[in-house]
Amino acid sequence: MSYYLHDLTPYLFRYSDGVRDVLVVRWYGLAYLAGFVIALLLLKRLVARGYCALAPGDVLDFTTYGALLGVMLGGRLGYMVLYNWESFSRDLSLLFQIGRGGASSHGGILGLALFTWLYARKKGVSWLNLGDNVATAVPLGIFLGRIANFMDGELFGRVSTVRWAVLFPSEIHLPSFQPAQATRLAVERLPASSFDIMQVAHAVPQVMEELQRILNPRHPSQLYEAFLEGLLLFGILYFVRTRARRTPDGLLSGLFLVLYAVLRIGVEFFREPDVGDPLHLGLSRGQLFSLPMIAVGMVLLGWSLGRHRGVAGVAQTPGPSLSTNE
Known part of the structure; x- marks a missing residue:
């Protein structure tokens, strides 16, 4: 069987003087930028429709600093601490050497959650309400990031003979x-x-x-993650956000944590373990780091549903009823 030989460029634009690159625009950087723009537009829409307690004038400010301090800094710090601690402990400047690559989705999620909590306190709005709306947008960023991983030909899957396998x-x-x-x-x-x-x-x-x-044919696991952790998860969260008659604060955040972790753990069985990644009970570090997310998500789901179940007069996330049209 003939398999596709990965022959994609990680660059949208690349100019070199013959010795070194002078100007480079990578798909990975564009994925971050596009994720930021999409999150901004989606949050504006949710605010306008009354789902999010954030003031309309604060959406750009929150999205900008959330992307820089939450996602990018959190993702980089998470990678250095969780996956490259030995080098990082000897040279803390590695944190700022972004050009050398390395970002952790778990670190980005944790960094964004922390930033959301601080921002909500500053503005005097519900952290869980703000977090629920952020959680709805996050999977689209994950989708774009995984597509960029595929374009780069990195983080590929295990050896397989499925018809859609790829030679990396x-x-x-x-x-x-x-x-x-x-x-x-x-x-x-x-x-x-x-x-x-x-x-x-x-x-x-x-x-x-x-x-x-x-070359050995391998699962294109980046695409599995893009569609499961990205598009599928976004579809579920957006449906609940906009179609559920009443969505108590914290429900979407808990749902995101549980579903993302379950999907991540499942897809990692198709992904080639990172070089030097020791397996514990057959699980990679990415899978192990996902387990606490399930626990935290279940606590949020239980607290949210238990606190708001059928209690008259309890403030719930504003929004249109189930019959409202888009």
Whole structure:
């Protein structure tokens, strides 16, 4: 069976003077920017329709600083602490070397939750109400980020023979790499990234032929995560946010934490473990870090439903009834 050889560029635009890159626009950076714009527009819509307690004039301010201090700083700090602590403990400046890559979705979620709590206190609005609306927007950012991962050819899945499996060139640099067929190609001399490897392959036809022979087909797990943790999760949360007759504060935040964690744990079984990631009871660190999210989400769900179940006069999130049309 012939499998697709990953040959996508991580750049929307790249200008080089022949020695080094002068101007680069990466899909990954655009994913952050697009996620910010979409979150801004969605929160504006939710505020306008009375779902979110945030004042209309505060939406841009909240979204901007939430993206910078919550998602980006939290994601970077989470990666350094959770996945690269040994290096980070020796050189704290690594936190600001974003160009070297590395961000944790768990850290980004925690950072955004903390920022939301601080901002809600500053503005005197319900943290859970604000958090519920933020949680509705977050999966769209996750979707874009995972698509960018696929464009980069990184964080790919385990070896598989499913018809939609993909050949990822950067697989050759995994410590566990075993060529699908015997080869004399000096893979250790090839560049690190999928894009740079394919640049060599396009220039040297023999390298292209060898790559197609020796690479192992793998699950495109980035796409699984994009559609499950991204689009599917957004669809569920947005439906509950806009269609449920009454949504008590905290319900959507709890639902997000539980569903994201369950979906993340499930998809990680199809994903190649990170280099140096020790497995505990057969679970990766990404799966282990998702377990507390389920516990916190269940507590939020129980508290939210228990506090508001059938109690007359309890303030609930404003919003139109189930029969309201979009």
